[in-house]
Amino acid sequence: MHVLVTGGAGFIGTSFVRMILRDRPGWRVTNYDALTYSGNLENLSEIEGNERYSFVKGDVRDAQLLDEVLPGVDAVVHMAAESHVDRSIMDSGPFVDSNTRGTQVLLDAWRRAHGVDRRFVYVSTDEVYGTLPLEDKNALFTEETPLQTNSPYSASKAGGDLMVRAYHHTHGMDVVTTRCSNNFGPWQFPEKVIPLFVTNLLDGKKVPLYGDGRNVRDWLHVEDHCEAVLTVLEKGRSGEVYNVGGNNERSNLELTHSILSIMGHGDEMIEYVKDRPGHDLRYAIDASKIKRELGWEPTRSAWPGALEDTVSWYTENRSWWERVRSGAYQSYYETQYG
Ligand code: NAD
Ligand code: TYD
Numbered sequence: 416m417h418v419l420v421t422g423g424a425g426f427i428g429t430s431f432v433r434m435i436l437r438d439r440p441g442w443r444v445t446n447y448d449a450l451t452y453s454g455n456l457e458n459l460s461e462i463e464g465n466e467r468y469s470f471v472k473g474d475v476r477d478a479q480l481l482d483e484v485l486p487g488v489d490a491v492v493h494m495a496a497e498s499h500v501d502r503s504i505m506d507s508g509p510f511v512d513s514n515t516r517g518t519q520v521l522l523d524a525w526r527r528a529h530g531v532d533r534r535f536v537y538v539s540t541d542e543v544y545g546t547l548p549l550e551d552k553n554a555l556f557t558e559e560t561p562l563q564t565n566s567p568y569s570a571s572k573a574g575g576d577l578m579v580r581a582y583h584h585t586h587g588m589d590v591v592t593t594r595c596s597n598n599f600g601p602w603q604f605p606e607k608v609i610p611l612f613v614t615n616l617l618d619g620k621k622v623p624l625y626g627d628g629r630n631v632r633d634w635l636h637v638e639d640h641c642e643a644v645l646t647v648l649e650k651g652r653s654g655e656v657y658n659v660g661g662n663n664e665r666s667n668l669e670l671t672h673s674i675l676s677i678m679g680h681g682d683e684m685i686e687y688v689k690d691r692p693g694h695d696l697r698y699a700i701d702a703s704k705i706k707r708e709l710g711w712e713p714t715r716s717a718w719p720g721a722l723e724d725t726v727s728w729y730t731e732n733r734s735w736w737e738r739v740r741s742g743a744y745q746s747y748y749e750t751q752y753g
Contacts, residue, residue, distance in 0.1 A: 422495030515574030626690030660700025
């Protein structure tokens with residue numbers, strides 16, 4: 416099996432590439448990535464030289480390059496995307512371009528290379544469902560929940576998601592889509608809330624908590640997500656969508672308190688800042704379909720142990736995050752209000 420992973424130099428992509436090489440001994444992986452600000456080959460330094468691994472610096476919007484690369488490939492796992500909500504608020508153009516149009520260009524190239532029979536997995540997000548109310552604790556996103564995007568990021572991901580659906584319906588392409596909740600773990604770009612807060616604290620800075628901190632996210636360890644994507648690639652039913660979640664809901668305030676407590680700080684390190692515009696209140700996933708049909712469930716996300724391990728990783732890998740956040744990097748809060 417030869418899998419091409421788009422976005423394989425990003426946070427989830429690097430974890431996925433490592434997992435394939437570790438857990439699927441007969442497989443080959445091509446990592447196809449444009450190396451935007453969040454793509455970092457340093458994250459994969461330990462597999463450089465592995466003869467089952469190759470890297471192609473390429474953009475998913477580059478049809479010509481895709482036509483050269485895709486013919487020898489058995490399956491595509493499409494993870495490449497502009498991934499940060501706050502950046503999409505500042506400038507949504509690159510999001511539509513990479514996430515929606517890029518997915519269409521890649522689907523067309525995949526169909527040119529192999530017709531409709533080879534598998535294409537689209538790594539979507541639970542954010543395409545919009546938001547749940549805080550009041551109704553039992554409400555969950557299911558695969559039947561209508562797509563009601565609220566941020567330019569989620570709208571651009573939904574554009575790709577719907578394009579994938581359309582290529583199955585219209586052309587009969589073998590596609591499967593995953594919609595996953597918030598990931599955490601090592602090698603996450605320190606603009607996302609967990610690595611941002613941990614690295615701020617390691618630098619003696621306060622953590623910028625948006626609004627009143629009541630917004631809720633469902634936290635899943637990145638390796639659990641990668642295991643789900645691998646399961647869907649191998650066993651998912653063509654044309655289906657599978658929700659992926661950790662059943663691990665935390666308000667941002669609870670999350671912040673956990674991080675502060677693990678790192679030995681108190682509430683004085685919280686800086687309540689202006690809320691994110693359009694901030695979705697609550698994401699929560701019904702992941703019963705993937706468990707029932709494919710037997711997947713999270714095994715690495717147990718709280719607070721998995722969070723403690725993640726904090727330790729950033730504590731021990733200061734040189735990594737200092738390098739990735741050097742140069743032009745500023746958090747959204749600093750850019751907007753700092
Ligand atoms: P990331 O920003 O860390 O990585 C994205 C990768 O895509 C980078 O390596 C970047 O260089 C590459 N890329 C961006 N635009 C590209 C283009 N036009 N052509 C080729 N490569 C390009 O993001 P992530 O957190 O690893 O997310 C990966 C995927 O998972 C995304 O599709 C995202 O929507 C989805 N997802 C993320 C989460 C999460 O919590 N991080 C949750 C659910 C779904
Ligand atoms: P984020 O990691 O950006 O993921 P997403 O927006 O895709 O869920 O943010 C997670 C939550 O943390 C979200 O509710 C916004 C909040 N947040 C803050 O309170 N402060 C911050 O500086 C950031 C980046 C996020």
